[in-house]
Amino acid sequence: xxxxxxxHNGAPxxxxxxEAVPCPSDLxxxxxxxxxxxxxxxxxxxxxxxxxxxxxxxxxxxxGEQLVREGEARRGxxxxxxxxxxxxxxxxxxxxxxxxxLMPGDFIGFSGASHYRHSIEAITDSALCAFxxxxxxxxxxxxxxxxxxxxxxxxxxxxxxxxxxxxLARLNPMERLAGFLVDMAQRRRRxxxxxxxVVLPMTRTDIADYLGLTVETVxxxxxxxxxxxxxxxxxxxxxxxLDRKRLDALAExxx
Amino acid sequence: xxxxxxxHNGAPxxxxxxEAVPCPSDLxxxxxxxxxxxxxxxxxxxxxxxxxxxxxxxxxxxxGEQLVREGEARRGxxxxxxxxxxxxxxxxxxxxxxxxxLMPGDFIGFSGASHYRHSIEAITDSALCAFxxxxxxxxxxxxxxxxxxxxxxxxxxxxxxxxxxxxLARLNPMERLAGFLVDMAQRRRRxxxxxxxVVLPMTRTDIADYLGLTVETVxxxxxxxxxxxxxxxxxxxxxxxLDRKRLDALAExxx
DNA sequence: CGTTTGATTGATTGTTATCAATGTCGGTGG
DNA sequence: CCACCGACATTGATAACAATCAATCAAACG
Numbered sequence: 001x002x003x004x005x006x007x008h009n010g011a012p013x014x015x016x017x018x019e020a021v022p023c024p025s026d027l028x029x030x031x032x033x034x035x036x037x038x039x040x041x042x043x044x045x046x047x048x049x050x051x052x053x054x055x056x057x058x059x060x061x062x063x064g065e066q067l068v069r070e071g072e073a074r075r076g077x078x079x080x081x082x083x084x085x086x087x088x089x090x091x092x093x094x095x096x097x098x099x100x101x102l103m104p105g106d107f108i109g110f111s112g113a114s115h116y117r118h119s120i121e122a123i124t125d126s127a128l129c130a131f132x133x134x135x136x137x138x139x140x141x142x143x144x145x146x147x148x149x150x151x152x153x154x155x156x157x158x159x160x161x162x163x164x165x166x167x168l169a170r171l172n173p174m175e176r177l178a179g180f181l182v183d184m185a186q187r188r189r190r191x192x193x194x195x196x197x198v199v200l201p202m203t204r205t206d207i208a209d210y211l212g213l214t215v216e217t218v219x220x221x222x223x224x225x226x227x228x229x230x231x232x233x234x235x236x237x238x239x240x241x242l243d244r245k246r247l248d249a250l251a252e253x254x255x
Numbered sequence: 256x257x258x259x260x261x262x263h264n265g266a267p268x269x270x271x272x273x274e275a276v277p278c279p280s281d282l283x284x285x286x287x288x289x290x291x292x293x294x295x296x297x298x299x300x301x302x303x304x305x306x307x308x309x310x311x312x313x314x315x316x317x318x319g320e321q322l323v324r325e326g327e328a329r330r331g332x333x334x335x336x337x338x339x340x341x342x343x344x345x346x347x348x349x350x351x352x353x354x355x356x357l358m359p360g361d362f363i364g365f366s367g368a369s370h371y372r373h374s375i376e377a378i379t380d381s382a383l384c385a386f387x388x389x390x391x392x393x394x395x396x397x398x399x400x401x402x403x404x405x406x407x408x409x410x411x412x413x414x415x416x417x418x419x420x421x422x423l424a425r426l427n428p429m430e431r432l433a434g435f436l437v438d439m440a441q442r443r444r445r446x447x448x449x450x451x452x453v454v455l456p457m458t459r460t461d462i463a464d465y466l467g468l469t470v471e472t473v474x475x476x477x478x479x480x481x482x483x484x485x486x487x488x489x490x491x492x493x494x495x496x497l498d499r500k501r502l503d504a505l506a507e508x509x510x
Numbered sequence: 511c512g513t514t515t516g517a518t519t520g521a522t523t524g525t526t527a528t529c530a531a532t533g534t535c536g537g538t539g540g
Numbered sequence: 541c542c543a544c545c546g547a548c549a550t551t552g553a554t555a556a557c558a559a560t561c562a563a564t565c566a567a568a569c570g
Contacts, residue, residue: 091508095425099417112411144399154409156367161416162354168423169467170350212424253346
């Protein structure tokens, strides 16, 4: 592993000492480190929150570097703070699955397995907040609110993953791509950004392996959406959503 | 809803008073009601466990009846104690997804949504242990061990669902079917049953909608597995796994 | 019995994968 | 500076696999 691990130099935590601050209803919108988020949600005294913060390592990955490799023993959990990553699995014959994309605010570490079941690679330069399994266990023991928060997040992720099942099992390429674009737009909205344009840090191949298609089919689907006026693309990584109604209709099956 | 709801008449709980009993390592193998399981895991005093038990409703569904309908407000969580159910979603044009099969020991209720995202139907006559959302919240507040248990289970379910993604995105029909059969065999082994034969309570159509295929393709895949000697089928609902190596090799991608 | 439901098999079609070529952008070194 | 190269994206031609359409069969059921 070529990870450059740096200590987290904690900026002030925005929770007044010991006071309860309502948990932001939309977890995906939380782009900070999980610990900081927890400090707010669990209404910990500032001093305790700082202790937590001290446990977190600040991790940086250059584009292309791997955070974890499929098959390795699990050694930590992470929260993405900057950049974008992909969760992938490879078959011996070269077939490839992208099981998901990881963006700021996303938590990495929901698994019941003792070894990682996917590799996780940085698509762009990325930053993450990291905890060892041991620290995480300690934190959970000390702060039941953390466990509740994690359960909630795991459930949301399960909902999303089940939605992907529908796409892969029964939707045609146009519907899958529209669903993907709408989903990316929703992520932006949750971050408080303009959701009429979407930035796609990943390649067409990544999208294909995420949607269970080939690059060619993905490219043709982009072209068809462009031709019918649903989207406009400058460079391939910037997509403007022109006909949101149409896209939503195509993606309807995924909610 | 045509649910016949009966009060649970609690049989004696097999945990000695106040003594810690080790949590069975394999959660899927727990075929009892979640509360009973929890009483053991959390090492509650018998008296407290009885209080929990009193909260649980015993639910019975005839084959074909629906437990919950997609779009309804969530009103409870459940543990399957007998029978088999399917988690389904329908599109307006008739396309159908079976997002999973639910068997004894399975927990129903991991979702971050306020409304059910799938309908759940009994395949065969089934029995479940039911809790209202309110009771569940109370239980979680009173017993942090329950929340931990649920998080663990949710993570296991997430692992499994991500495995299904690989099947739907990149595996051919034979591989998908082999993976399904191996999975069903594993479930039997966890229940302590003979795993060389598998019972499939669901129809070929259910399997097709689970594997993202058509009935015909599923049927042909069964035939091919039979012809190559990997399996033998008496009636369509009983499959003998003859060449486990071959099946495992086909299903390899899913672990 | 006639009817319905589910499973299997065969014939044909069609959508998407595969194969192949071209284009574009960025970086690199002559 | 510019020619070259590699990675990525797009488009076209063809092929293959699974879907569709259709028929038969068996078992369950009123």
